[in-house]
Amino acid sequence: MTEVSSKVVLITGASSGIGEATARLLAAAGHRVVLGARREDRIKAIAAEIRAASGSAEHHVLDVTSLESAQSFAAQAYEQYGRVDVLVNNAGVMPLSTLDALAVEEWNRMIDVNIRGVLHGIAAVLPLMRARSAGHIVNLASVSGHRVDPTAAVYSATKFAVRAISEGLREESRDIRVTVITPGFTSSELAEGIRNNDIREEVRTGMQSALPASAIGAAIEYAITQPPEVDINEIIVRPTVQG
Structure with missing residues (x-):
């Protein structure tokens, strides 16, 4: 890949x-990736493995719940590379529960990560x-942003919000491309944040037919x-067996 x-x-x-799968896939394709997350030991190890390859x-x-942290993340990348071409707003949490569980x-955590986190990334x-009159913002939504279970x-409300924010940014932009990536069941750690045992096990059962995370990374890639004049607005990626 050329410069x-x-x-x-x-x-x-x-x-x-x-996020990890996308970083590995894009780096293998020749892009320069900057990994951001709270678990420094984990992203440090992934970055080292990518460089070793x-x-x-x-x-x-x-x-992502801190605007200052998001701005620092972007600023450090800009200082190192002189530009930011793409932001993949992927961070998210999914502690499912019935509303009467209160x-x-x-x-609040879902609102902070799934909505404010996306806005902080955009602001950064x-x-x-x-x-530069150029750039691409990719926001991760979910099929839960199209339906409510x-x-x-x-959780669905936060993902509906991601789609609304993305469409608003697209409407306001003629030089920045905006894409919503909408995964169905995809292998991830999201189920582990569910405290209710029955709900967690139900999600884990659904995950048995989940897509590999690399399938979503391929959609992002x-x-x-695409050429600069082509703006892919939304891609929905589900396992074939998902209803």
């Missing part, structure tokens, strides 16, 4: 699941992209490698 076609790609939630990867500790702290990179009311 021109190689992109500087920032990935949040890159310590596992879709001749890829380009850096890592920075990131808490899991208010978990509701948008000025840098506007200055029992136990997922708040497809979106960001």
Whole structure:
């Protein structure tokens, strides 16, 4: 890949699941990836493995619930590479519960990570992209952003919000591309954040037919490698067996 076609790609939630798989896939394709997550030991190890395989990867500790942390993440990447081509807003949490469980702290956590985290990422990179009249923001939603299932009311609300934010940004932009990636059942650690044993086991059962996280990474790669005049607005990726 040439210097021109190689992109500087920032990935949040890159310590596992879709974020990790995307980082590995894009680095193998010749892009320069910057991994962000709270688990420094994990992203440090992943970045080292990518470099050992001749890829380009850096890592920075990131808490997407903090605007200052998101801005520092973007600023450090910009200082190193002189530009930010792509932000993959991937960080998310999914502590499912019925509303009558009154899991208010978990509701707030989903709002903080799944909505504010996306907005903080946008706020951190948008000025840098506007200055160059170029850039691409990829936001991870979910099929739960198209439908609401029992136990997922708040989670679905956050993913509906991601789609609304993305569409608003797209409507406002003529030089920044905006893509929503919408996964169905995909292998990840999200189920482990569910406290209710019955709900957690139900999700784990569904995960038996889940897509590998690399399938979502491939969708992200497809979106960001289109010609500049092509804006892939949304890609929904489900396992064939998912209803």
